[in-house]
Amino acid sequence: MAHQRHDRFLTQTPLDRAQFSGTQEYTYLNHAAVGVLPSRTRSALQTFIDAHAGSGVMGAWPYEARLPEYRAAVAAFINAKPAEIALLRNTGDGANVLAHGIDWQEGDEIVTADNEFPANVYPWLQCRRYGVNVRFVRTERERMTPDVLARTMTSRTRLVSVSWVSFADGYRHDLTALAQVAHRGGALLCVDVIQGLGALPIDVQAMGVDAAYGGGAKWLMALQGVSFLYVREPLLDRLRLAWPGWRSAADMWDFLDYDQPATAAASRFEGGTPNIIGALSLAESIAELKRPNVEAHVLALTDQLAEGLHSIGARILSRRGAGVSSAILLFTLPGCDSIAVGRALQEEQIVTTYRSNGVRVAPHGYNTPEEIGRLLEVTARARTFLKSA
Incomplete structure (x- = not known):
């Protein structure tokens, strides 16, 4: 059962985090699968x-x-x-x-x-x-x-x-x-x-x-x-x-x-x-x-993610660079089963898509650098645990 937590990630974002009630419970980084309804949409x-x-x-x-x-x-x-x-x-x-x-x-x-x-x-x-x-x-x-x-x-x-x-x-x-x-x-x-x-x-x-x-x-x-x-x-x-x-x-x-x-x-x-x-x-x-800077924000988040994953020895399978990067990033941890990595993230209420070919991370305009940092922290711990298992 998912645990309740306060929204500690108060960084200003292009999309209003208050519109996304799931931020109280999950670090939701899976918009390439299914997005989250904003509160205004749910009310309508x-x-x-x-x-x-x-x-x-x-x-x-x-x-x-x-x-x-x-x-x-x-x-x-x-x-x-x-x-x-x-x-x-x-x-x-x-x-x-x-x-x-x-x-x-x-x-x-x-x-x-x-x-x-x-x-x-x-x-x-x-x-x-x-x-x-x-x-x-x-x-x-x-x-x-x-x-x-x-x-x-x-x-x-x-x-x-x-x-x-x-x-x-x-x-x-x-x-x-x-x-x-x-x-x-x-x-x-x-x-x-x-x-x-x-x-x-x-x-x-x-x-x-x-x-x-x-x-x-x-x-x-x-x-x-x-x-x-x-x-x-x-x-x-x-x-x-x-x-x-x-x-x-x-x-x-x-x-x-x-x-x-x-x-x-x-x-x-x-x-x-x-x-x-x-x-x-x-x-x-x-x-x-219809808010400004959503693109710049999600690209900054995936750049932060790519840099952090490189630092812990992950393999980035997405091509990165001007004009080709998007809000989706796919990675693997050498020597670790990607499904096991994805499940380790999910146990910490970090939602991604994970298949045998890698873990796919897809942040949106209300996600924060702190949430990306949390994913990196859990991924690094999972790498140590899974390699020793």
């Missing part, structure tokens, strides 16, 4: 639930009517237009809209990497049914840098898909440069942003990203089961609507006009009734995340 959700429970449609409808507001919140956060945003369920939903919406031709190619999370692979593999060849950059030899992409693309490459930040080790791709290479070759750049957005800022217009998609439950600190899709306006008209629903119609309240066209906005990809409470959580958490 409770108000919605009470309204729904108390008066049914009369309580729920005002929140459904705010869906344009929720899309606008996402749009403003990434510098897009509200009409370019759809609210979906998960990251894979966004990729699937694109995979089944493009008018593929036999022999077309998709380029992606072989270390992508499955949500950004399985949708593209389904394009093989259209005669599309899916080609993988072999990341054990090289990352998807602009030079690598330029060598990999051919005259048949129509789409490049990459995670902005790798789920495995936090490598951050240069989206602006990748977009330039893709566009020179006549291809689209479609990006899974789930492991970056919320900790790192993105400007989809300035970067030249054609489509972006990501779930809200990690760095965006919303509920699970809600995501968004951004599609650049010129691409919207070219995408087939593979899964229409009643809300896809231009006038969704004209129930019996089955011949009417779909709405021109990206919201047509939402199909039926969306996850309204999830969309509310996404908008509320984005409002909390």
